[in-house]
Amino acid sequence: MTISLKQLSLLLGLSQTTVSRALNGYPEVSEATRKRVIEAAQRHAYMPNPRARSLATGRAMAIGHVLPLAGPSDMVNPIFADFLAGAGTVYTRRGYGVHLSFAEAGREAEHFRWLTRQRMVDAVVLHSPRAEDERARALADLDIVFGVHGLLGARREGYNYVEMDNRAAMELATCHLAGLGHRRIAFLNGPAGLNFAREREAGFLSVMEARSLVPNRLWMLNDEMSEDYGHRTAQRLCRGSPRPTAFLAGSILVAAGVHRAVLEAGLRVPRDVSIVTHDDMLSFLPNGDPPRLTATRSPVREAGQRLADILIDQVEDRTRPPRGVILAPELVLGASTGPAPAEAPA
Amino acid sequence: MTISLKQLSLLLGLSQTTVSRALNGYPEVSEATRKRVIEAAQRHAYMPNPRARSLATGRAMAIGHVLPLAGPSDMVNPIFADFLAGAGTVYTRRGYGVHLSFAEAGREAEHFRWLTRQRMVDAVVLHSPRAEDERARALADLDIVFGVHGLLGARREGYNYVEMDNRAAMELATCHLAGLGHRRIAFLNGPAGLNFAREREAGFLSVMEARSLVPNRLWMLNDEMSEDYGHRTAQRLCRGSPRPTAFLAGSILVAAGVHRAVLEAGLRVPRDVSIVTHDDMLSFLPNGDPPRLTATRSPVREAGQRLADILIDQVEDRTRPPRGVILAPELVLGASTGPAPAEAPA
DNA sequence: TGCATCAGCCAAGGCGTTTTGAAAAGCCTT
DNA sequence: AAGGCTTTTCAAAACGCCTTGGCTGATGCA
Structure with missing residues (x-):
């Protein structure tokens, strides 16, 4: 053969x-x-048999990605998919494989232990980290090379990570809206416990403060980012008085829900209401040309590539210090933002 | 250790x-x-070292899933993700792993050859098959166990597959609409070359014919299923006269676009226009309760499980004949369908 | 000339399993 | 007590690669 x-x-x-x-x-x-x-x-x-090779060397020549087993989680998340696609190109190029496995939520630590004991992987990627992440602790204890797609709490050193600058993204978006005269901005953020949501909130608040605008705390919301969340929330806020003149959505799905609710309320975009979203899935919902939604974007695929290179570098030379990369977002102007409507006289 | x-x-x-x-x-x-x-x-x-074991046995203890490398493809497709999540549970349970790899479009055959020559995998899963699929031919020539998520053309035997009954799904949906009195139905189908799109068309047409309804060929469209496609098309059709009273959308994204266009045109759902969609992504866009959209659903996750079992069975006993499974879809009634509006007098 | 050094190559052992071929042990029969 | 079975066990080879330690012949130095 x-x-x-x-x-x-x-x-x-x-x-x-x-x-x-x-x-x-x-x-x-x-x-x-x-x-x-x-x-x-x-x-x-001739190509060396990877199994024989790693039996002899003790190295796995594979990077592990562990996903939660049940529920509508990472695996169904296009961000994860895109990230993996980026990482995959690097793995292939450098002769490594992906070891994809599924662990029951809450038993990830045990799963990592198994992966490393069996020498199934040389390194592990942690997805959707939380501020206090017991998985990260487990990985550190196991003395295995690992990297995080995101940040562990406020820490920015001592481990490998690749992160989009969430704070900068929301600063960009908020600046854009404020520059158009918007003062009543609703912020539909992601789940409160997650890091990126905190960062985004910080970005939003810092710009508001810098412009001497007072954020309405009742309009700053946290939830799983779904179309339903956007729709439900925007519907409620649009009925109120005064209502927001702009929505800052955490993802394209949320934005889609907001958009639908706004249209259903008989309002026009962007005449009555502006919408900015963060778009982490790029090609998933193809935007027209010019893009339909004004959005901040981050290069998820590139993030995957960067982390893959960082991990393999460290696997091949364990003395290398950990590295962190913060990727800059960009603001793509679309047709969903415009000047704030004139204030109704008080 | x-x-x-x-x-x-x-x-x-x-x-x-x-x-x-x-x-x-x-x-x-x-x-x-x-x-x-x-x-x-x-x-x-004690747990046997999988590498040593497969070196000795010549078996890989892994199933390969090959994804196109570039573009907004399978990997970004939540269907794929959900399918893999289902298959993953079975792989894990039966002691197998997933070998995920990325191949340049058009060079998949070569990639398969490499996978099998290296004994990287015991079987391969083919995603998004086409009617005439050169990848399937390559796999058959290579004498490797493989299964298809979908059908190869009209063939329904001689290979392993798991498929949702696309024809039945559209029959269900069309029956539902026809039963509500709709006669002017637009059908936003998937890409013309793909199998499932043909099946769906057959289902649509068979019910129309059975009810002695004449489908408007200009309203039967094929394209990549995106939000943009739905929006663009519905916008155009809603401007026409007469306009459709119902839309049959190929995916939730398409339906979202249709929905948006309909609202923007000042029409109401379901008073003026009904929408039915096929929903293959389940939890991805959480529906409220009651569900927002009337939809046909197929158990993608279960499909993954079924194919995984079929493949492993055959790997462990090569004499087993190939098996095919057609999973039945169900129609979930939502808030997006209602009686057809009264005909304007001619 | 003698001795140490070195580049270039090789034989053999090890990684952790499975599998082959054979030996040992047990049990019947006669 | 011996022979023939069957059951149970084992030593050794194999899978395909990497790596240790050693061997050869050439080179440098004294």
Whole structure:
């Protein structure tokens, strides 16, 4: 079927040792032989058997991504998918595989222990981290290389991570709205416990404060980001008086719900109400041209690539210090934002 | 770190052979020793090293899922995610892993060859099959166990597959609409080349014909299922005269676009226009209670489980004939359908 | 010339399993 | 007591790779 190291060495009249060393770039082999070996390897399409290799080296040549088993969770989350697609290209290029596994919520620590005891993976990626994340603690205790897609609480050093600058994103968005004259802004944020939601709130508040605007605390909401959440909330707020002139939505789904509620209330976008969203899923809901929604965007796919490289670097040289990357978001102007409507006289 | 077979056998005063056989259920070992071995294995939390095992057996103990590398493709598709979540539970339960890899579009065949030559996987799952699928041919030629999430053209035997009954789904939906008196139904189907779209069209047409209704061919459309597609198309059709009284959407995203366009046109759902969609993503857009949209649903997660079991069964006994499963859809009544508005007098 | 050094290569052992072929032990028969 | 079975056990080889330690012949130095 496929040629083995032994066969190749027999073919070349060399020992397995020499062929192995030649291919793996060890110095103790003459350049002439190395060239001959490499050429023969290519000709016979030799590829080392990853299983045998990792049995011998003790290295897994795989990075683990662990997903919660039940419920409408990460796996169904397009962000995760896009992140993995980005990471996947790097893994493939550098000869690593993905080890995808599913763990019951709450038993992740045990799962990690199993993964590492079995040497299934060389490193692990943590998705959707919480501020106080017991999974991160478990990983640190296990002395395994790991990286986080997001931040662990306020900490920004001592571990590998890739994060979009959530604070900057909301600052951009809030600045944009404030610049258009909006003062009554509703902020439909993500779940309160999650880090990125805190960061976003900080960004929102800092701009409001800088502009001497007073945020309406009743309009700052936290929930799972669903279309339903956006719709339900916007419907309620649009009935109130005064109502918001602008909505800041945490995701495209939330924005879609808001948009629907606003239309149903007989209001026009952006004449009566402006909508800005954070868009982390890019291509998932194709925007037209010009884009329908004004949105802040982060390069999720690139985030995956960056973290993959960071992890593999550290796996291959355990002495490397941990690295963190903060990716800058951009604001894409769309057709959903415009000047705030004139204030009704008080 | 973790105990090996050798250490366990030493501990028991038995040979590796006997311990191995005892644990793997071979008959040529006395019940007394087997019991002793199993008990010791549990006590020391022994788990065989999967790499060593598959090196020895030649079996990979993994199922491959190959995704297109570039573009807004499967990976970003929540259907795929949900399917994998379902399959994942079965893989884990039966001791298999997932091998997720990314192949450039058009070079999948080569990728499969590599996967099998390297014995990376014992079986492969094909996603989003086309009627004439060169990937399926490549897999068949390679003599590897594989299964399809969907159908290969009209063929319904000779290979493993799990499919939702697309035809039945559209029959259900069309019957529902026709029963409410709708005659002017627009059908926003998926891409023309894909199988499921053909099946769905057949279902739609068969009911129309059975009820002696004449479908408007100009209202039967095919495209990638995006929110934009739904919006664009519904906007156009709502401007026409006569306009459709009902829309049959291929996915929730399409339905969302339709819904938006209908609202923007100043029409009401379901008073002026009814909407039925096929919902393959279940929990992704949480519906309220009662559900917002009337929808046909298919159990994607269950589909993943079924195919996983079929594949592993065949891997473990290659003589088993291929199996196909067609899962029945259900119609979930929501708030988006109602009686057809009275005809304007002609 | 003798001795140490070094580049280049190799034989063999190890990674943790499964599996083959054979030996040992037990039980019947005769 | 010996032979023939069957049951139970084992030592060793294999899977395909990496790596340790050692071997050869050439080179440098004194």
